[in-house]
Amino acid sequence: MENLKHDATGSGENDQDASGDKRYSLGYTERVVARNADPSDVTEFKGDATQDMDWVLKNYDKKNSEPQSLEEELKRLQALKSYLILDSEREHQFERLTALASRILQVPIALISLVDLGRQWFMSNRGLGDVRETPRSQAFCSHAILSKEDILIIRDAKDDQRFANNPLVTGPPFIRFYAGAPLETPEGYKLGTFCIIDTKPWPNGLDLNSKQNLLELSALAVEVLVARRRKRERELEKNSQLVACTAHDLLTPLSGVELSLHLLKEDEDFQRKLSQHHRDVMENVETCSEIIQEICSTVRATYAEAKSSFEQSLMTAHLQRVNINKLVDRLYTVLEPVDKVVPLKVVVDDSVPKEMMVDSSKIFRCALNYLAVACKRTRKGMIALRLAVQKDSDDGKKSLLVVTCEDTAPAIKLEMYEYIFEPPKRGVALFEGEFENDDNKSQEFHPELCLFSVACEMNVIGGEYGFRPRNATDEGCRDYDKEVGTVSGSLFWFCIPCSELKESAMTKSMDLDDALYSSMQPTVTREDAVKFQQSISGKLFYQRKKRALVIEDSNVIRKMLTKILSKLGFDVSQAENGMDGLAKLKSSLFDLVLCDFLMPVMDGLDCVQQYRDWEKYHRPWIKQRIVGISAHATAGDIERGKSVGLDDYRNKPVTVKVLSELINCEGQVEMSNRLDEIERREENLRSTAHxxxxxxxxxxxxxxxxxxxxxxxxxxxxxxxxxxxxxxxxxxxxxxxxxxxxxxxxxxxxxxxxxxxxxxxxxxxxxxxxxxxxxxxxxxxxxxxxxxxxxxxxxxxxxxxxxxxxxxxxxxxxxxxxxxxxxxxxxxxxxxxxxxxxxx
Missing domain, CATH: 3.40.50.2300 (Response regulator)
Structure with missing residues (x-):
């Protein structure tokens, strides 16, 4: 079964393979001539942009196949992704179909196979154990989706020049017979096949009834796929419409409230009769009304902009200039009428600037949800919300706004930890028994929903969130801790990336009162762009501090390399195993990455290979430079490392001289120049936001x-x-x-x-x-x-x-x-x- 997990190795140039087929290679042109084959049936492949792509077949049947262009393949893959079936758990509808196929057609193996980019994935697998995918280059189904025939039938794979040397034929599961009917969607895309396989040849192929049975099974599988997608789309559309319509319906009465408040404020006779307390109450009502209206307007506008992809449209952060003091005042205003048994304080750390570029709506709503839960649960002690900024780098350009909410409420049960920040579940009560003595209105409060809302908001903007019991180092409620002599309660937190705003000559120099043009010009923004570029040129070309990542399990070596690189001017991050290193590689780009070969949890080569696979889809515009290091790697190990994605290799111990040579080599200089260019462009875009x-x-x-x-x-x-x-x-x-x-x-x-x-x-x-x-x-x-x-x-x-x-x-x-x-x-x-x- 090992062959199901690894690609086959290619044969050498101008040699003869095991089947006796002659292989000729000349530059980027390759021809494969099979025994007893008409040369006109063989396809020639010339060097182009698609030559090395996994979905390009190099030995398909020219007469009976319809090869796809890159554009057609991308559309087919988009259609496949739209069904949201890849990498899902086994589903009984499909399992029943393959079981039925195995019995009716009397074969040991029946599969529902989807052809993805670089792999075929089994939606249902009857007869291959736990295997869920194989490389696309080895897949019979890759040929089936190109076939002009209704069913691709291979009576004996060993006698077919396309498959004779296939690892799935020469090794487990030793395929000899194959028949696959395409899974063709209503839009006309062939996503994969419903196929049957035997380990012995079928010289007579399939009779008419068997072909019809296989086609019917394929059609049934497609119907299940389509029904599955439609059901999900209906549920999403129903939910999104409900949210959008509710937000829209709320805006009408809210407008009435605002108008009424405005009329009362303009009524001088009425205002003279009010006490200061009543004026403050009116201000609170007005502020709360504005906040609700902002939330409703945001939801409605988001739905209107992207009705066809409401779920995707929510996955965005709306950055804006936020006055932190005003945000805190709004929190106090909204929480003032909320029933509170204990004191509440909001503390803004000295590290927080007066104004920041953040998504104010999400910060406000998350903080409000935390405080609502704390106010409802805390019956003794106090509640403290704290805002602080944590620097992510020495230059201070990358920062995190950290919001913590401490309370002295009863401890949350250990068995409930897994349900925190999860959607409310029937039969699960996070805070069971805490609200029993409350009035009936407590039934309308759902703390589980408050915490789940925080998780959703943070996931949207790439923030982090969490919970832990309070400990002696937490200062928010220390006054109460001293009073009772013990530390109790919980600490909920979230943090999001943010940008600080400072006055600059650049922003002051911009003036919108320039002469206005009455008509469009061929280069409408040239003068403005030149002026803008000149105004920020001094800001863009600062000296960027280089970044390095050391992935090494030895604490001694890791610290040594970090010390050397720091002296060479690098800001160094560390990872003690491949899994930690993979996470750091995904989180940022580095000028230099040093990766050890042998490590616990995940070794270096697995880390590099998984990162390269991730990089293809998430960072196709740049290739991270990674250098392997080892004291025991053989020539074969080094070659394998480069085949999975290493750019270079150095033996341990890695000295100062070796590192100096490494960071000054051509490839490394080019990598740093690319990062300089990216950083300048990002700084340009950040500067325009001011x-x-x-x-x-x-x-x-x-x-x-x-x-x-x-x-x-x-x-x-x-x-x-x-x-x-x-x-x-x-x-x-x-x-x-x-x-x-x-x-x-x-x-x-x-x-x-x-x-x-x-x-x-x-x-x-x-x-x-x-x-x-x-x-x-x-x-x-x-x-x-x-x-x-x-x-x-x-x-x-x-x-x-x-x-x-x-x-x-x-x-x-x-x-x-x-x-x-x-x-x-x-x-x-x-x-x-x-x-x-x-x-x-």
Whole structure:
């Protein structure tokens, strides 16, 4: 069964394989000529971008197969992912189907196989034990999904030149007969096969009844897949609609409350009769009403922007400038009417600046949920909420906002720990018996839901959260600890990445009162972008401190390497085993990674291999440089290390001289230069965020033309900078819609006329397709389409005209200052155009 887990090794150049087939290799061109085969039936593969991809078959049947292009394969994989079935647990519906196939067709092995990128995964496996996947390069099903036939039948694999040397034929499970019917979805994609396998050949293949049975079983498996996906989509849509509609319905009565409060505040006679206490109560009601309205508006807007993917649309953080003192005041205001038996204090540490760039809504809601649980549970003692900033690096550019909530409530039972932060479960009560003496209103309070809400919010923005019993080092409730002589209670916490805001000459130099243009220019943002770049040039090119990661189980060697690298100017992170090292590799990029070969828990080569697999999907734009180190590695070990992803190797002991040579080698210098470039670009984007508030100050609160708000379509892959652009568009009084797929782009462009369309260069072909449709279907053409492109040089004295279908060009990344100016100019141009139409 070992062959089911590893790829087969390739044969040498111009040699003869075990089956007698002659293999010829010349550069990137390879031909495989089988015995007794017509040369016209053999496919030639020439070197191209897809040559080394796992899904590219190099020996398929040319006459009876339809090879797929890269675009077609990507669409097929997207369809496969949409069913959310990969890597799931075994499900009885599919298990019954393979059991039925094994009995009816009298075969030892029956599989429902899905062909993923680089692997085939078994949705159901009857006859292969616990094996759930094999490499795609060895999969018979990879051929079946390309076959023009309804069923791919291999009567004897040893007599077929495509499979004669396949490890699954020459080794366990010793496949001789194979028959696979594609799992074709209603959209026309072949996700995999329903296949049967035998260890002995079937010279006569399948009779007509057996073929029909196999096709029926395949169709049944697809029906189960489709029904499974539809059920999940209905549940998600139902839940998302319920949340969005509830938020929408709440806004109407909330508007009535706010209007009534406003009228009472404007009534001078009424105000004169009120005491200071009653005025304070009114202020509290007004603040609470605003908070509820903000939450409801956020939920409704999120649903409106992405109805087709409501779950994904929630997975985003809305960064904004937050005044910490104001946030604390709001917490006090909302909690003032809450029933509290013990004192409550909120402490802001000296490390917390006055203003920060964070998602204020999520911080507020998480802190409020913690405090609500603490207020409900704590009957003796006190409650303390503390906000502090923890530096993640020496330069202070990366920080964490840490929020802790201490209480002196009864200890949580040990057996309940696993249910904390989990969805409420029937029959499980985290705090059973604590609220029995409360009034009936306590029945409406669900502490489990409060804690689960914190977990959801933190997962959305990449934060961390947790719980532990209080101990003697915790200071929040120390006064009570001294009074009673014991330490009791719980500590709940969460932390999120944050950015501190400071005044700078850069932000002060920006002025939105420059002369306004009345029409769009071919290079609409050139002057603004040049001005912006000059204003921040002094900030961008700071000296970045290099980072290193040492993955080594020996504490002595780890400390020694850390000390040497620190002296060489590196900020060093450490990992004592491969699993810890893998987590750190995923969390950050490093100039240099040193990884030992042999370690407990997970060895170095497994760590590197798993990281490379993860890197393909999550960081395809950069390859982390990793250097292996060992005192006992053989030449074979070193070669295997490089085959799984090591870039270089050094013998132990690793001296200062060796490290100095290593960090100055060409590959290492190139890696550091790439990280410098990435850091400069990220600093550029972070710096643009400082201008957001000032950019929006010059705009009207609502950019209305003929009574309707201006609308902008932003076509770009989702990123933090795109989210900042969207926030600025909204704060400027415009309606904003962001799309990131080709289908959505064309749909929204055809749906209406937009006041401004901003298009990332990756979606430029979509504009051409839209213009072709537009010329046939519309009399009035879409105006103000601006392409955001890296090829546009903001410092150039002359610029080429925009390509066909594009009205203007701007530099990528587009600064928020430039975006603000463009919105301003476009708004006034639209107003002038509307005025001219009215006058005529």
């Amino acid at each position: 201008s957001e508030s000032m950019v929006s100050e010059g705009f009207p609160k609502a950019s209305l033309v003929n009574g309707r708000p201006c609308a902008c379509l932003l076509v770009a892959p989702i990123s933090e900078h795109i989210k900042s652009m969207q926030d600025l568009i909204k704060s400027s009084g415009w309606q904003s819609t962001v799309v990131g797929t080709e289908g959505e782009v064309l749909t929204l462009l055809k749906m209406r006329m937009w006041d401004l369309v901003l298009v990332d260069e990756t979606f430029a072909p979509c504009i051409g397709a839209f213009r072709d449709w537009e010329r046939k279907k519309r009399k009035t053409l879409q105006k103000s389409v601006t392409l955001i492109t890296e090829t546009f040089d903001i410092n150039a004295t002359q610029h080429t005209l925009p390509p066909n279908g594009i009205d203007a060009l701007t530099a990528k990344p587009m600064s928020l200052h430039s975006l603000g100016k463009l919105l301003h100019r476009t708004y006034f141009a639209l107003k002038e155009e509307a005025s001219n139409c009215t006058a005529s």
